[in-house]
Amino acid sequence: xxxxxxxxxxxxxxxxxxxxxxxxxxxxxxxxxxxxxxxxxxxxxxxxxxxxxxxxxxxxxxxxxxxxxxxxxxxxxxxxxxxxxxxxxxxxxxxxxxxxxxxxxxxxxxxxxxxxxxxxxxxxxxxxxxxxxxxxxxxxxxxxxxxxxxxxxxxxxxxxxxxxxxxxxxxxxxxxxxxxxxxxxxxxxxxxxxxxxxxxxxxxxxxxxxxxxxxxxxxxxxxxxxxxxxxxxxxxxxxxxxxxxxxxxxxxxxxxxxxxxxxxxxxxxxxxxxxxxxxxxxxxxxxxxxxxxxxxxxxxxxxxxxxxxxxxxxxxxxxxxxxxxxxxxxxxxxxxxxxxxxxxxxxxxxxxxxxxxxxxxxxxxxxxxxxxxxxxxxxxxxxxxxxxxxxxxxxxxxxxxxxxxxxxxxxxxxxxxxxxxxxxxxxxxxxxxxxxxxxxxxxxxxxxxxxxxxxxxxxxxxxxxxxxxxxxxxxxxxxxxxxxxxxxxxxxxxxxxxxxxxxxxxxxxxxxxxxxxxxxxxxxxxxxxxxxxxxxxxxxxxxxxxxxxxxxxxxxxxxxxxxxxxxxxxxxxxxxxxxxxxxxxxxxxxxxxxxxxxxxxxxxxxxxxxxxxx
Amino acid sequence: xxxxxxxxxxxxxxxxxxxxxxxxxxxxxxxxxxxxxxxxxxxxxxxxxxxxxxxxxxxxxxxxxxxxxxxxxxxxxxxxxxxxxxxxxxxxxxxxxxxxxxxxxxxxxxxxxxxxxxxxxxxxxxxxxxxxxxxxxxxxxxxxxxxxxxxxxxxxxxxxxxxxxxxxxxxxxxxxxxxxxxxxxxxxxxxxxxxxxxxxxxxxxxxxxxxxxxxxxxxxxxxxxxxxxxxxxxxxxxxxxxxxxxxxxxxxxxxxxxxxxxxxxxxxxxxxxxxxxxxxxxxxxxxxxxxxxxxxxxxxxxxxxxxxxxxxxxxxxxxxxxxxxxxxxxxxxxxxxxxxxxxxx
Numbered sequence: 014x015x016x017x018x019x020x021x022x023x024x025x026x027x028x029x030x031x032x033x034x035x036x037x038x039x040x041x042x043x044x045x046x047x048x049x050x051x052x053x054x055x056x057x058x059x060x061x062x063x064x065x066x067x068x069x070x071x072x073x074x075x076x077x078x079x080x081x082x083x084x085x086x087x088x089x090x091x092x093x094x095x096x097x098x099x100x101x102x103x104x105x106x107x108x109x110x111x112x113x114x115x116x117x118x119x120x121x122x123x124x125x126x127x128x129x130x131x132x133x134x135x136x137x138x139x140x141x142x143x144x145x146x147x148x149x150x151x152x153x154x155x156x157x158x159x160x161x162x163x164x165x166x167x168x169x170x171x172x173x174x175x176x177x178x179x180x181x182x183x184x185x186x187x188x189x190x191x192x193x194x195x196x197x198x199x200x201x202x203x204x205x206x207x208x209x210x211x212x213x214x215x216x217x218x219x220x221x222x223x224x225x226x227x228x229x230x231x232x233x234x235x236x237x238x239x240x241x242x243x244x245x246x247x248x249x250x251x252x253x254x255x256x257x258x259x260x261x262x263x264x265x266x267x268x269x270x271x272x273x274x275x276x277x278x279x280x281x282x283x284x285x286x287x288x289x290x291x292x293x294x295x296x297x298x299x300x301x302x303x304x305x306x307x308x309x310x311x312x313x314x315x316x317x318x319x320x321x322x323x324x325x326x327x328x329x330x331x332x333x334x335x336x337x338x339x340x341x342x343x344x345x346x347x348x349x350x351x352x353x354x355x356x357x358x359x360x361x362x363x364x365x366x367x368x369x370x371x372x373x374x375x376x377x378x379x380x381x382x383x384x385x386x387x388x389x390x391x392x393x394x395x396x397x398x399x400x401x402x403x404x405x406x407x408x409x410x411x412x413x414x415x416x417x418x419x420x421x422x423x424x425x426x427x428x429x430x431x432x433x434x435x436x437x438x439x440x441x442x443x444x445x446x447x448x449x450x451x452x453x454x455x456x457x458x459x460x461x462x463x464x465x466x467x468x469x470x471x472x473x474x475x476x477x478x479x480x481x482x483x484x485x486x487x488x489x490x491x492x493x494x495x496x497x498x499x500x501x502x503x504x505x506x507x508x509x510x511x512x513x514x515x516x517x518x519x520x521x522x523x524x525x526x527x528x529x530x531x532x533x534x535x536x537x538x539x540x541x542x543x544x545x546x547x548x549x550x551x552x553x554x555x556x557x558x559x560x561x562x563x564x565x566x567x568x569x570x571x572x573x574x575x576x577x578x579x580x581x582x583x584x585x586x587x588x589x590x591x592x593x594x595x596x597x598x599x600x601x602x603x604x605x606x607x608x609x610x611x612x613x614x615x616x617x618x619x620x621x622x623x624x625x626x627x
Numbered sequence: 628x629x630x631x632x633x634x635x636x637x638x639x640x641x642x643x644x645x646x647x648x649x650x651x652x653x654x655x656x657x658x659x660x661x662x663x664x665x666x667x668x669x670x671x672x673x674x675x676x677x678x679x680x681x682x683x684x685x686x687x688x689x690x691x692x693x694x695x696x697x698x699x700x701x702x703x704x705x706x707x708x709x710x711x712x713x714x715x716x717x718x719x720x721x722x723x724x725x726x727x728x729x730x731x732x733x734x735x736x737x738x739x740x741x742x743x744x745x746x747x748x749x750x751x752x753x754x755x756x757x758x759x760x761x762x763x764x765x766x767x768x769x770x771x772x773x774x775x776x777x778x779x780x781x782x783x784x785x786x787x788x789x790x791x792x793x794x795x796x797x798x799x800x801x802x803x804x805x806x807x808x809x810x811x812x813x814x815x816x817x818x819x820x821x822x823x824x825x826x827x828x829x830x831x832x833x834x835x836x837x838x839x840x841x842x843x844x845x846x847x848x849x850x851x852x853x854x855x856x857x858x859x860x861x862x863x864x865x866x867x868x869x870x871x872x873x874x875x876x877x878x879x880x881x882x883x884x885x886x887x888x889x890x891x892x893x894x895x896x897x898x899x900x901x902x903x904x905x906x907x908x909x910x911x912x913x914x915x916x917x918x919x920x921x922x923x924x925x926x927x928x929x930x931x932x933x934x935x936x937x938x939x940x941x942x943x944x945x946x947x948x949x950x951x952x953x954x955x956x957x958x959x960x961x962x963x964x965x966x967x968x969x970x971x972x
Contacts, residue, residue: 252949275959285945287719297712468699474704
């Protein structure tokens, strides 16, 4: 797809954006200078103006010094996918300024530091030079704070140039600093100075600007990792064991913020939860299985390399049938890969993780709302199915801020699964791995159960229905057959796919996770050209009958995903071998969130090839 | 119930048979079986309710043994070297559980060294037994990390690396209860087990347990004959359960050290070595190093420090086990979610 990526924007079906409430801007800064506060202030100011917005931080694996780009998309149509090009550049990184300016489209805008000696000149873009050093000097601040406050200069300039009311910046900073006025005021003094200077000295020459709308009223702005943590807190998480790894760390940070607020026992002031930072991911998942076995709702958050270390324990959890929830905030692998870039590369690995015959339940949230919901329901599923459950988010969803309608308080009570009390053991008897109900899910007891016959021995070795060591071939076969049967039961318990079907669709699209935003936009563009499609978004593996039916009733189904090998495509081919030839893989991975443009062009290219064959 | 059977019942009305596990599949004469028998005896004598005890292990000969004792207790035979993480998770899930973790020298000294050191650092409440024979039995005779330097084995040849000393590692990692014994010394193993069971954090018991199949040459410090001959007990060791009154009058002042256990029980150390003080960390390290250099092993309570809080205390966990909290303690009310949503608007 390299050729496609190099093609100019707006080919074929993209109409030229209107300059009001419909553009993308990129802020190029140096990592570690505190630009995140400035960027989030702009993002939230748009949001508070009622304009649909999305921000994506494209950052390096580095503490300080390497380039960072923050993309803000403003879209009155409500699109939140990444755009391939940005019309407005805030050039605050001298190292990348040449490339950044080259990337601007015709008619683009460049806001830059007037103190730089020279920057590339193009006669098809508008330049605004802002004397940053003067503002910084005027604040009298020293050292690192100067870098930080320099970022507020571009906030003021952008606010003037785009027509952002200055009080919206104030509101955004007020939110950012949790109402600490002193911090807000010191930042606002720089923003105001830059705004006033811009008003007096810059002549607005480009057409891009914003106007207030009413499209974000009642909405929230939150990252997927924060949402997942909130979901877990309201889902009754009791034990979290984890090892720091980008981009999952902020999920546990959020747990450490929310848990003390929400889950401190009011009577005793003590914690109804435990968060343990483990020595590695091996230990983290070991703690999950120990805790899950003992009856806790246990979770971890990690990313690809951590999943690799969790392979052996996952197999044990599957085989010994221990509940656990593993959040995988996907980044780009293999190996260390692109640790600060997004992807969907862990689908195959997590679905089959473990040696021998293993299958794992995998949840696939696409929105912050689903992160919240799955934060809670993943525990229900893990305990109902007595097995490790993976939740595959990604860096784009997890670390970036997304608009959402407010989260709904869970309607269902906690589902704790088939756990026998001492009385029930007395009444019904107990055989740990016996399929009493015919759904493959056995009953379990947890330590502390007082009945003398309640105890069982969890083990990774072959066992019979009573959890007693066994090497008998028939015991092995029947136990593994029951586990396979349990996985069939899982198909009906996991979240069902979301369907948007067009009556006269030419083809179907199957996807999962955050690619949906590019796909939604792409489908609208294609529909505007008369190319209708149906879209099914998977929310979990294993698939259910709905997915099979969807594939069956479409002539062709494009499976779109953010990896090189078309991993979901491979899984679906295996799941529905009779329909496999209908599935066409559209897979792409360069570390960046998918764009509508890529989806449109990839579909058009394949479509032409397929139609040409006929 | 006959009078004879009643006599055999402990304080909670269980007989010793109630503490049995399944039949052992380890080699006849294996030191590990002796340790399993002492665990049964101790649990019976202390009138421990099997329901409040969990048995944990990793992989290896030693790790099989939890199936051979306390059949009424929950058990978890996990992964090679990973028993500590299972124990940590179980402990934070249910702080009322007492855990006996059984590991081996390979399971702890090699593949599980990281988890061993870190479980000790966190002070997870657990009796951590290393059944130490210096050899890999299940895979038929490779050296483990605790094997003596210069030792010769039929399968593995000569060991060219210095041994890992489990007790030294435990002390350096911050363990507050570090003891060493010998599986052939049933009485001392029992007394140390009793004390370890009432310890509030991780209690490490390094028990030399000879492998009769692959490492019982008289030259090995982990062989039975070597052990019996070279054992230097640090002190006679008595333990008084909390339900009995502590009698100290019969002990001569100056020859005994009484150590109070957090649950109100005491351990009493009869000091044979007048200079030895188990609360002196540097002294303990020095003594272990000296013993290693002299190819001896000292037995008894090597190091004792009851002052570190355990993991549940550090985490300020509620008294009710997390695993047994009712739903209303687990899910905050709707108003709380609404408040947070309002803040995010």
